[in-house]
Amino acid sequence: MLVFKRLLCASPVLGAGEDTIIIMIMLAFIKCLLCAEHRCKRWGRYRAAPTFGFLLDVDGVLVRGHRVIPAASAAFRRLADRRGRLRAPVVFVTNAGNCRRHDRARELSGLLGLEVSPEQVVLSHSPLRLLSRFHERRVLVSGQGPVAENARSLGFRDVVTVDELRLAFPLLDTVDLERRPKATVGTPAVVLLGEPVRWETSLQLILDVLLSHGSPGGVPDATPYPHLPVLACNTDLLWMAEAGTPRFGHGTFLLCLESIYRKVTGRELIYEALAGKPSLLTYRYAQHVIQQQARARGWHAPIRSLYAVGDNPMSDVYGANLFHRSLRPGVPGDAETCEAILVRTGVFGPRTASDRPFHGPRDFPDDPGLARAAHVVRDVDEAVRLVLRKEGWETD
Numbered sequence: 102m103l104v105f106k107r108l109l110c111a112s113p114v115l116g117a118g119e120d121t122i123i124i125m126i127m128l129a130f131i132k133c134l135l136c137a138e139h140r141c142k143r144w145g146r147y148r149a150a151p152t153f154g155f156l157l158d159v160d161g162v163l164v165r166g167h168r169v170i171p172a173a174s175a176a177f178r179r180l181a182d183r184r185g186r187l188r189a190p191v192v193f194v195t196n197a198g199n200c201r202r203h204d205r206a207r208e209l210s211g212l213l214g215l216e217v218s219p220e221q222v223v224l225s226h227s228p229l230r231l232l233s234r235f236h237e238r239r240v241l242v243s244g245q246g247p248v249a250e251n252a253r254s255l256g257f258r259d260v261v262t263v264d265e266l267r268l269a270f271p272l273l274d275t276v277d278l279e280r281r282p283k284a285t286v287g288t289p290a291v292v293l294l295g296e297p298v299r300w301e302t303s304l305q306l307i308l309d310v311l312l313s314h315g316s317p318g319g320v321p322d323a324t325p326y327p328h329l330p331v332l333a334c335n336t337d338l339l340w341m342a343e344a345g346t347p348r349f350g351h352g353t354f355l356l357c358l359e360s361i362y363r364k365v366t367g368r369e370l371i372y373e374a375l376a377g378k379p380s381l382l383t384y385r386y387a388q389h390v391i392q393q394q395a396r397a398r399g400w401h402a403p404i405r406s407l408y409a410v411g412d413n414p415m416s417d418v419y420g421a422n423l424f425h426r427s428l429r430p431g432v433p434g435d436a437e438t439c440e441a442i443l444v445r446t447g448v449f450g451p452r453t454a455s456d457r458p459f460h461g462p463r464d465f466p467d468d469p470g471l472a473r474a475a476h477v478v479r480d481v482d483e484a485v486r487l488v489l490r491k492e493g494w495e496t497d
């Protein structure tokens with residue numbers, strides 16, 4: 102009080118003894134302090150560096166086909182600061198793969214109304230850039246869209262598409278009767294980026310390449326086994342687009358290929374690597390991208406908690422739980438937890454039965470615990486609110 106009085110008495114405006122005015126100013130000052138305390142409680146460590154990040158699925162969580170889910174817009178308004186920048190690192194981890202990363206980023210930017218950089222997008226095949234031991238080999242790539250461009254952007258230098266193989270060996274494809282001269286196309290590895298348009302042609306030619314050990318058109322003496330390395334991305338059996346019920350995913354195509362290979366050879370198809378959710382390779386890569394995002398924003402606090410929000414129990418939830426089990430607390434670069442949050446706006450809908458059969462990839466164990474989410478919420482906005490409350494960033 103005395104200090105205030107002395108300060109104010111020094112003012113040319115106020116004269117000495119104006120205690121009433123001083124008391125009013127002090128009351129206003131105390132009110133400001135109380136308001137500031139309230140804001141701190143409400144926003145918690147608003148200005149502190151985040152120690153958590155989001156791994157957001159796209160289809161069935163943020164969009165259905167090319168239509169944004171309204172809750173996604175609300176979630177990003179909640180996550181953005183006054184300048185429209187995200188307050189915590191976010192990586193979009195999608196099992197889509199028949200597209201370019203920068204195209205997907207541009208589409209998400211338009212739909213969500215915020216700037217999404219290509220570096221924030223992890224497609225199903227993105228982790229293949231880590232498998233440099235295959236990059237110098239000639240590879241047969243299967244999928245649709247810009248498959249050759251995608252394969253080259255991942256580091257593969259010598260790429261042959263199924264269409265090029267079909268044209269080089271027209272006798273192999275009984276669907277297309279067009280005849281072209283044969284060419285020698287040795288393919289020491291097969292990369293399955295996503296579901297192709299013409300399944301029968303791709304299934305036939307991929308099988309030819311595997312059975313001939315990369316020299317289709319010849320007649321092999323015996324079935325080579327183990328066969329050429331096969332790298333497969335996106336093992337989702339189903340996914341959610343605009344239709345009311347789920348659509349076939351690349352996992353269904355892989356199921357066909359596995360079944361045909363087993364029926365023809367009596368042996369199991371071997372995957373050298375699986376990328377896309379629920380594979381650990383994808384989650385390790387996504388964690389690396391989250392840390393890059395945080396550093397780029399100048400946030401140097403370690404990311405301790407990851408929240409994976411998805412609509413597919415067999416990929417989003419299963420993968421997040423599998424990754425959580427693999428985390429090594431205390432090891433630099435590893436988070437401490439990865440929590441799965443399941444939303445009801447996609448493959449898992451409001452009326453989805455909880456006792457569905459195992460839809461996971463062949464090489465992953467049928468462990469019901471892995472498909473059980475830590476939280477089940479209505480939509481992505483509710484998921485973001487849940488996380489912000491858990492992290493003490495919002496209290497209401």
Ligand SMILES: [Mg+2]
Nearest residue numbers: 158160161412
């Ligand atoms: Mg999804």
